[in-house]
Amino acid sequence: MNQTGTILRKGRKFDQVLRGARDVFMADGFEGASVDDIARAAGVSKATLYSYFPDKRLLFMEVAQTECRLMSERILSMIDETRPAREVLTIAATQLVGFLTSKFAQQVFRICVAERDRFPELGRAFYAAGPENGQRQLCAYLEKAVAAGELVIEDIPLAAEQFSELCKTRLWTRAVFGIQDSFTQAEIDEVAQSAVDMFMARYGA
CATH class of the missing domain: 1.10.357.10 (Tetracycline Repressor, domain 2)
Structure with missing residues (x-):
């Protein structure tokens, strides 16, 4: 996120996060989807994931x-x-x-x-x-x-x-x-x- 709190919707890793999250949400649902599983599916670190989406709800909405x-x-x-x-x-x-x-x-x-x-x-x-x-x-x-x-x-x-x-x-x-x-x-x-x-x-x- 930037200093204004807006999600930065760009970059290869951002696209990876979305693809990984989509797969995990579809397989496990919202409640069952863990940040660890999403980061693993996306091929990024948890730190990178949180830099884009500090809240799982924001990620699901995106x-x-x-x-x-x-x-x-x-x-x-x-x-x-x-x-x-x-x-x-x-x-x-x-x-x-x-x-x-x-x-x-x-x-x-x-x-x-x-x-x-x-x-x-x-x-x-x-x-x-x-x-x-x-x-x-x-x-x-x-x-x-x-x-x-x-x-x-x-x-x-x-x-x-x-x-x-x-x-x-x-x-x-x-x-x-x-x-x-x-x-x-x-x-x-x-x-x-x-x-x-x-x-x-x-x-x-």
Whole structure:
């Protein structure tokens, strides 16, 4: 950290720490993850680890926020906003369903729920980096699609949340309750396509 207390997010060792922490958190959960194990997995000393993250909660939040940011960047890189709305939304839905049902997203969700009372900031940080950020970006796209006459939406924030909820149909619930822990691309595509079909049936121009 620097003199102002801000995490220094740069450098090879910082990236090593994030990769090591991600692996340990996914394997052992938040409570079970030890600083020793994270430092070992990252290939750095505990002193180096603490120089970046003096608190395990800060490290977990950074891991979660980084993964959400990478997912967001990946979706945006795949989208051509000049294409028809259905095509754009299908890409977004497919990526979102895939992320929601991934082992990483499921483990982070469980950790946030388990630690909600003791460390509410964990859930808040993940919500801000994931759902809230995703809603903001989706709203920005929907506004453009409405302006272009492709969609007719009166309440864009509500529509954005509805789209996200449609992407949770069937698979997310199964994952949350441990009914199913792996999903085929065909299953993901089916839910994504259904979500887009219903959304366009309601809001398509």
